[in-house]
Amino acid sequence: MAGTTCGADRPVRTIAVLNQKGGVGKTTTAVNLGAALAEAGRRVCLIDLDPQAHLTLHLGIDISPDGHSVYDLLIDPACEVTHCLVRARESLDVIPAEVDLAGAEAELADHPDRQRLLRHKLAAFTDSYDFVFVDCPPSLGLLTLNALSLAGEVFVPMQAHFLALQGVGKLLQTVQLVRRSVNPALQVTAIVVCMHEAQTTLAREVIADLDAFFDAARSQEVPWRNCRVLRPPVRRNVKLAEAPSFGKTIFDYAPWCAGANDYRKLAERLVAETQQLPAAPEIVTLPASTAPQERVPVAAEPPPRISTAPDPVQ
Numbered sequence: 190m191a192g193t194t195c196g197a198d199r200p201v202r203t204i205a206v207l208n209q210k211g212g213v214g215k216t217t218t219a220v221n222l223g224a225a226l227a228e229a230g231r232r233v234c235l236i237d238l239d240p241q242a243h244l245t246l247h248l249g250i251d252i253s254p255d256g257h258s259v260y261d262l263l264i265d266p267a268c269e270v271t272h273c274l275v276r277a278r279e280s281l282d283v284i285p286a287e288v289d290l291a292g293a294e295a296e297l298a299d300h301p302d303r304q305r306l307l308r309h310k311l312a313a314f315t316d317s318y319d320f321v322f323v324d325c326p327p328s329l330g331l332l333t334l335n336a337l338s339l340a341g342e343v344f345v346p347m348q349a350h351f352l353a354l355q356g357v358g359k360l361l362q363t364v365q366l367v368r369r370s371v372n373p374a375l376q377v378t379a380i381v382v383c384m385h386e387a388q389t390t391l392a393r394e395v396i397a398d399l400d401a402f403f404d405a406a407r408s409q410e411v412p413w414r415n416c417r418v419l420r421p422p423v424r425r426n427v428k429l430a431e432a433p434s435f436g437k438t439i440f441d442y443a444p445w446c447a448g449a450n451d452y453r454k455l456a457e458r459l460v461a462e463t464q465q466l467p468a469a470p471e472i473v474t475l476p477a478s479t480a481p482q483e484r485v486p487v488a489a490e491p492p493p494r495i496s497t498a499p500d501p502v503q
């Protein structure tokens with residue numbers, strides 16, 4: 190594969206792009222951040238784990254009738270990753286999805302290790318990349334759990350709205366539970382502000398709240414202690430909304446628009462920080478039989494608008 194890599198000793202960064210709220214910019218971020226990193230010469234793999242198959246459509250990937258997708262990878266023990274891998278662009282590979290993925294959760298209901306199927310299929314394979322992004326569906330079901338058991342990190346795209354803060358609190362709680370059950374190494378490492386409207390006071394206040402919340406967590410033993418709100422926020426830009434209908438990334442469609450510039454800058458930042466990373470952290474796994482544990486008290490004191498406390502009814 191062409192391009193300069195992050196370095197042979199750099200660990201792959203496997204990132205679940207997750208927010209249970211719909212329409213916040215998950216797919217747009219996975220596609221365009223991935224494409225920006227590939228343009229910068231990094232080896233990138235995108236995994237479409239959403240039955241809507243928006244990432245696959247966004248990249249204009251057409252699966253042939255006898256082709257394979259992530260559904261086959263999850264359901265069919267004989268299906269290997271090489272059967273479904275598609276080269277979408279230079280340095281950019283994709284494991285695509287089709288709508289049949291919607292049936293996977295029900296079909297896997299009785300599988301004893303259903304939360305870790307993706308990890309088992311892909312753990313060794315991901316080592317040949319610098320970055321792997323998993324585009325999650327807008328839910329916290331079995332597909333998302335598979336993404337979280339494979340990933341080392343979670344990136345949370347969100348819009349800087351007041352109600353979105355509550356959703357982030359819920360998401361952090363979920364990651365804490367997953368860390369206790371299926372993936373003890375999982376960390377939330379970035380918030381990506383999408384569809385940013387810089388001129389609004391609300392957006393500035395929400396970002397300031399998020400900054401304060403994550404700064405307060407730095408000294409705490411929580412899976413978001415290394416999380417930060419990435420700069421720059423990705424501005425609302427109609428070109429980003431138009432590109433999917435042409436099956437193009439923003440760099441194919443309008444390479445110098447504001448949206449392309451924002452994702453390019455985010456990619457530069459990730460490349461720079463990845464070069465500072467130490468050797469690969471040891472991955473710790475829990476036995477398959479370990480059940481999700483109780484909700485854990487959260488040590489970091491959040492600003493009042495972000496709560497990671499369990500709901501009183503649960």
Ligand SMILES: Nc1ncnc2c1ncn2[C@@H]1O[C@H](COP(=O)(O)OP(=O)(O)OP(=O)(O)O)[C@@H](O)[C@H]1O
Pocket residue numbers: 210211212213214215216217218239241243325326327383384385423424425426427428429430431433448
């Ligand atoms: N910065 C932006 N400016 C303008 N439009 C955007 C921007 N980011 C995303 N969009 C558009 O907003 C819509 C939702 O984005 P996207 O599909 O990435 O969200 P999502 O979180 O993946 O949604 P879902 O939860 O349904 O999977 C899409 O039409 C997308 O093109």
Ligand SMILES: [Mg+2]
Pocket residue numbers: 215216217239243244324325
């Ligand atoms: Mg999506």
